[in-house]
């Protein structure tokens with residue numbers, strides 16, 4: 208069975224949204240581990256060899272003969288399929304977690320004091336993600352990390368530390384799955400409370416932008432129907448509180464001016480690499496060079512701590528009571544050590560500022576009235592960016608006058624990352640981050 212599977216798995220993996228090696232030929236797929244979790248449910252760790260790289264991925268497989276039509280879309284062979292989509296099998300994951308079970312090399316772990324209702328049925332959400340999330344009833348969401356990086360995932364590390372401190376801004380963790388990969392304890396999945404009555408910040412912000420675009424010309428953003436500024440303010444305050452919680456839960460430090468110069472240098476390298484991939488960025492690089500020069504001239508020490516690392520409106524959810532922050536994993540694709548490194552909290556502030564710009568501009572691309580709406584987009588972005596910053600300061604976040612150069616350089620560095628991200632994933636959106644350099 209095992210050897211006959213590697214052929215079909217090769218073609219199937221190449222087509223999965225979460226497969227990170229797209230565009231490069233797969234030389235070989237080997238099965239590193241194959242464990243039966245319950246009758247009919249297998250857990251595999253497979254290694255995919257490409258151009259000298261060997262990336263590991265996590266897969267759940269089921270087998271049914273004949274395969275029912277409801278599972279035909281996730282078929283790997285005529286009888287074997289992606290079992291993440293089979294609610295009759297995934298309950299075994301909850302049971303193993305509730306029982307703190309060790310199954311072969313896999314360790315299922317329940318958070319101290321958590322009670323897990325094993326009767327919930329699962330549904331896969333987020334087909335367009337780099338991981339696969341299973342929502343169990345309306346109680347839990349279990350994120351299965353697909354591409355595995357040896358080490359404890361920063362998401363698990365941060366969410367558990369903040370929840371233990373009683374943070375109101377993270378979704379309650381219930382448990383996780385781990386195994387040793389290259390001798391290192393590695394997170395395979397994390398399960399948290401599912402926020403069933405919440406909406407994500409991106410969707411809420413877009414509704415507000417749409418309302419402004421549809422409002423009478425000349426009506427100030429503050430008077431338009433779906434003004435978002437109060438929410439941006441509250442989000443700023445929540446962000447500052449989460450930064451304070453992170454600073455209390457993990458080590459902190461300061462970066463002295465010579466190291467800040469090296470940071471500016473690394474931003475320049477990132478910019479050069481981005482221009483090599485997206486030449487259009489080259490025409491606008493002056494603004495970034497200027498910002499990085501000002502960063503290199505900073506004379507005082509910069510406080511650093513653990514941060515979110517990939518902070519944007521899609522990573523925050525508004526519950527009936529407050530903002531909850533998700534996905535503390537850092538920038539996908541960066542090495543784990545870099546994602547866990549201490550950084551200025553202004554990096555997250557810069558990320559969110561960029562996101563307000565994205566929300567304001569993303570409907571302009573194919574809007575018939577784009578030219579006349581440009582001013583409104585800027586008005587919405589300015590209003591919400593400034594409300595967010597005010598909330599951040601009022602919530603206790605540090606934002607001194609001398610931080611302006613750092614914040615601006617961080618914003619443009621994020622925009623450089625976004626230019627590359629959009630060129631690779633959503634080329635029609637590339638005008639949004641490119642506008643940041645005007």
Ligand SMILES: Nc1ncnc2c1ncn2[C@@H]1O[C@H](COP(=O)(O)OP(=O)(O)O)[C@@H](O)[C@H]1O
Pocket residue numbers: 333336337338339340348350378399400401402403405407521522533534536
């Ligand atoms: N605890 C949760 N409650 C409700 N929805 C959630 C929760 N966690 C994640 N989601 C939804 O799943 C989406 C993707 O989650 P995320 O953790 O950002 O995954 P990824 O790392 O794959 O981007 C979020 O944008 C949100 O809509």
Ligand SMILES: O=P(O)(O)O[C@H]1O[C@H](CO)[C@@H](O[C@H]2O[C@H](CO)[C@@H](O)[C@H](O)[C@H]2O)[C@H](O)[C@H]1O
Pocket residue numbers: 337409517519520521534538539558561562563565566625628
């Ligand atoms: O959510 P992920 O961790 O997968 O983050 C990646 O994808 C994001 C897109 O979903 C991308 O964010 C960019 O687009 C957002 C709108 O879709 C916008 O709000 C963000 O400001 C912008 O950066 C993120 O950069 C990328 O790492």
